[in-house]
Amino acid sequence: MMSAKRFALIVAGGSGSRMGAEVPKQFLLIQGMPILMHTLNVFANIPSVNEIVLVLPESQIVQWKSLCIKYHFAVKHTVTKGGETRYQSVKNGLMQISNPNALVAIHDGVRPLVSDEVIENCFLAAEKYGNAIPVIKPVESVRIQEGDNSFIADRDKVLLVQTPQVFKVSIIKKGYETPYQPSFTDDASVVEFMGEKIHVVDGNRENIKITTPLDLRIAETLMK
Amino acid sequence: MMSAKRFALIVAGGSGSRMGAEVPKQFLLIQGMPILMHTLNVFANIPSVNEIVLVLPESQIVQWKSLCIKYHFAVKHTVTKGGETRYQSVKNGLMQISNPNALVAIHDGVRPLVSDEVIENCFLAAEKYGNAIPVIKPVESVRIQEGDNSFIADRDKVLLVQTPQVFKVSIIKKGYETPYQPSFTDDASVVEFMGEKIHVVDGNRENIKITTPLDLRIAETLMK
Numbered sequence: 001m002m003s004a005k006r007f008a009l010i011v012a013g014g015s016g017s018r019m020g021a022e023v024p025k026q027f028l029l030i031q032g033m034p035i036l037m038h039t040l041n042v043f044a045n046i047p048s049v050n051e052i053v054l055v056l057p058e059s060q061i062v063q064w065k066s067l068c069i070k071y072h073f074a075v076k077h078t079v080t081k082g083g084e085t086r087y088q089s090v091k092n093g094l095m096q097i098s099n100p101n102a103l104v105a106i107h108d109g110v111r112p113l114v115s116d117e118v119i120e121n122c123f124l125a126a127e128k129y130g131n132a133i134p135v136i137k138p139v140e141s142v143r144i145q146e147g148d149n150s151f152i153a154d155r156d157k158v159l160l161v162q163t164p165q166v167f168k169v170s171i172i173k174k175g176y177e178t179p180y181q182p183s184f185t186d187d188a189s190v191v192e193f194m195g196e197k198i199h200v201v202d203g204n205r206e207n208i209k210i211t212t213p214l215d216l217r218i219a220e221t222l223m224k
Numbered sequence: 225m226m227s228a229k230r231f232a233l234i235v236a237g238g239s240g241s242r243m244g245a246e247v248p249k250q251f252l253l254i255q256g257m258p259i260l261m262h263t264l265n266v267f268a269n270i271p272s273v274n275e276i277v278l279v280l281p282e283s284q285i286v287q288w289k290s291l292c293i294k295y296h297f298a299v300k301h302t303v304t305k306g307g308e309t310r311y312q313s314v315k316n317g318l319m320q321i322s323n324p325n326a327l328v329a330i331h332d333g334v335r336p337l338v339s340d341e342v343i344e345n346c347f348l349a350a351e352k353y354g355n356a357i358p359v360i361k362p363v364e365s366v367r368i369q370e371g372d373n374s375f376i377a378d379r380d381k382v383l384l385v386q387t388p389q390v391f392k393v394s395i396i397k398k399g400y401e402t403p404y405q406p407s408f409t410d411d412a413s414v415v416e417f418m419g420e421k422i423h424v425v426d427g428n429r430e431n432i433k434i435t436t437p438l439d440l441r442i443a444e445t446l447m448k
Contacts, residue, residue: 135367135374138362138384139432139433139435140384140385140386140433141384141385141409141410141412141413142382142383142384142385143359143382143383143385143412143422143424144377144381144382144383145380145381145382145383146381149421149422150383150422150424151416152407152409152410152412152413152416153368153382154407155409156369157368157369157370158366158367158368158369158377158382159366159367159368159369159374160362160364160365160366161364161365161366161367162364183376183378185365185376185379186365186376188365188367188376189365189376192375192376197373198367198373198374200367200374205436205438206438208363209363209364211363212429214429214430214446217445217446218442218445218446220445221441221442221444221445222438222441222442
């Protein structure tokens with residue numbers, strides 16, 4: 001059986017507000033290169049990934065294109081404009097992918113530290129099950145709030161969800177036909193909402209989401 | 225009203241196994257000094273903390289004492305031997321504290337990055353409510369496993385628990401009279417088991433538990 005075509009959909013919607021920076025966080029530098037280029041590089045270096053689609057706020061597209069020139073960034077990719085929310089941005093990005101039998105890995109632009117192995121495992125599992133997402137277990141005890149109280153949870157049953165979240169294109173597109181719900185905190189929750197079972201695979205702990213100056217310092221360390 | 229006497233009970237039970245190191249993880253160096261000394265320093269530098277009790281595996285006590293000489297470590301503290309499990313170690317440590325009206329902050333020896341403010345806030349809240357523990361919210365989406373399936377959780381209701389966990393001594397001692405239960409993943413869960421309501425305060429995100437080589441590198445970065 002021939003493998004399905006593989007897309008990476010990189011979603012970079014953030015501003016720099018939580019960073020205390022003027023520059024959008026995905027354009028901040030690690031080892032002298034914008035975070036977002038590191039992230040695209042990871043997917044570009046995986047031979048089985050056929051195409052990369054980048055979703056950016058419309059206001060950042062001109063800046064991105066000059067950054068690509070400045071940094072001689074040669075990774076082939078399509079840029080498309082995002083929406084008001086992450087939900088709308090992913091929806092816009094999916095419109096660039098027409099092959100219903102392809103697989104798409106939807107990934108946060110500010111997660112440059114995902115491992116090749118995790119990406120590959122997510123694609124393989126999604127090929128088999130229709131979807132796959134990487135998860136890690138928390139190191140900490142976990143409590144669940146109920147009203148003004150909270151109760152200890154069974155830590156072994158708690159999963160922290162990362163990206164890439166990989167789906168068969170027809171399935172995720174169907175999911176994104178659902179109007180936005182407050183429970184949609186990631187792409188898997190959109191697909192789950194229509195009754196699909198979500199398949200989890202082991203993530204890599206280094207794959208942090210860079211959203212604060214602290215995360216930026218950690219990512220710099222981890223990339224060394 | 226006079227404030228209650230304040231103890232810090234530092235629990236350092238770990239081996240180096242998850243670190244791939246021969247040296248117990250609490251003795252690994254950050255900025256040229258064992259992690260455990262950094263942790264004790266934090267509490268020693270808080271004027272309102274009256275006494276520090278350190279719980280160590282019996283097999284590590286001689287090594288600790290020579291490290292204290294080697295590093296000219298002058299922080300006054302009592303050393304007591306731990307047990308087979310963390311539960312037994314905390315129980316042993318609590319036997320060193322007789323004042324039932326005192327407050328005790330039970331803290332992981334491998335969390336040197338807790339902030340003074342978090343410690344102070346935990347003591348203040350525990351003085352008022354009988355207990356207080358620091359928590360942070362996860363950045364990630366969270367799923368809860370049920371059987372071979374998993375379901376999205378309301379992220380806003382999920383709390384990741386850190387230390388120090390501060391208790392009125394009489395309350396935590398009563399908790400530790402309960403025989404060990406599998407649900408006891410931290411000290412708050414022991415106290416909760418006897419029906420006490422647990423009070424949460426904001427933790428600091430830097431306060432990571434150093435258990436892997438990756439954590440060690442992150443801690444080194446954060447301490448700069």
